[in-house]
Amino acid sequence: MSNEAELRISPVGLDATGHKVLQVVLALLGDEDGIRCALLDADDASGHLVIVDMDSQQGRSVFPGLSSGQVKLLLGGPPASGRNIVSLAKPVHVNALRDMLLKICRRMQVQLDASLHDLKAPAAAPMPATDDTAPAAAPDLLTILSNARREGSVLALAIDGDELVLVNGATRAFAALREGAEERLFAVGPEQLACRQIDEADFESRTHGRTLGALDNLLWQCAVHAEPDRLPAGIGDETPVRLKAWPNFTRQGFRNDYFRIAAALARQPASCAQLVETTGLDRRSVVGFITACNAVGLLVALPPEGADPEKVTPLHKAATPERRGLLARLAQRLGLAQA
Amino acid sequence: MNGMAQEKIIFTGPVGAGKTSAIAAISDVPPVRTDVACRGEERAIKDTTTVAMDYSYIQLDDGRRVHLYGTPGQARFDFMWELLTRNGLGLVLLINNDHPEPLRQLDFYLDAFADFIRQTGVVIGVTRMGIADRARLDDYQARLFERGQVYPVFEIDGRSGDDVRILVQALLAVLTI
Structure with a gap:
């Protein structure tokens, strides 16, 4: 073995x-x-x-x-x-x-x-024969990229035998081999996606002269594009999470809904359910943000008591309703999405 | 100074971080500036610098104004910082990545404005990143993590209205949650 x-x-x-x-x-x-x-x-x-x-x-x-x-x-x-x-x-x-x-x-x-060694991922092998089980799913792109980041593996990602993106989990870098390669990967389901392990030397030679991107950027875009409706493994609706750092939106694109969620989590740990309530945003936005942050290692899941607001000191005071009104007018005046 | 307008956003940071440019990028009228010729080490960075403050404003549709104040860049004028921040809405901290020790600058300003930040909120804009790679954005995030603080950090061009608006947008998100 x-x-x-x-x-x-x-x-x-x-x-x-x-x-x-x-x-x-x-x-x-x-x-x-x-x-x-x-x-x-x-x-x-x-x-x-x-x-x-x-x-x-x-x-x-x-x-x-x-x-x-x-x-x-x-x-x-x-x-x-x-x-x-x-x-x-x-x-x-x-x-x-x-x-x-x-x-x-x-x-x-x-x-x-x-999934690790074959270029074309085979159809999922059936699970043990029980009445309640269905075939296990092939790993999706987010899972493959997350595993590569965690395990430091070096992979070639392909669709229909056409290798599109090389990923180096050890250096947290990736390179697109075709224009629009990332978007093509985001657009296909796991059953069409194939990956194989390559060695570092192969990665180096095939990416020589190409622009390398940050793997975290690819992971973030992948998580956002996937618009998942389920939270990542280990994080339930009521699981409080803590933000380790404000996401690097300079690199990963600006979304006002994500600003609001990041701001809420920067104040204190909160669960998905609490974030939906605090921000007034739909659950899909919150799940997308949590999934993206989790993929790039910015989240820590806490035990249930971590969300108790009395055990956490907010970083700053909440604005009064009057001040909120003023700030909303300022956002409107500057042509910003409602903050 | 007690009559200083209350609806105000404070821009702070070291000499050469781009406070004056950032205010000019989003204000309705050109900032009132009090620049004088630099002396000593500051002269190596720029010819003139703000010794008192920058001031401009953004007029809202209900007639109210949100005032924008830029603090003096030099630490020797820090006696003005407390006056300027009194009753302020929030803080925009600009750090010049071209400074020899930008992360120490970050620490200095976060410590100097700690009470104001605690009462309101802060957003950090890192300028001149393309000129000098003394620190990456990840380094700023790591320093904040060491300090136990989660604040918005962006790489910006202080002359770009779009970039400064993003800073303000993040600050508003922090202040309204």
């Missing part, structure tokens, strides 16, 4: 016993079945497979925000069905979990290796 892509597993909401059972199962999978997985930290829901304890508050909070491309194994809770969702009733025994993970991991390993 050493040449295979590593399967990352996120445990979400598992208690101490659940963690021990999972660790035993993963040890058995590695020692006896030859399947090696990386178990991520409890607060990192970015894994290829997310094991969610639906009887926990964290599990219920995180689950709605998981990506459609992630495989979800739900432990306990009410029966659930849907794309890439598998359920396992409690109590969870080692043998039952091992059998389930063995099926899931074998199927996912095939997909993962294919």
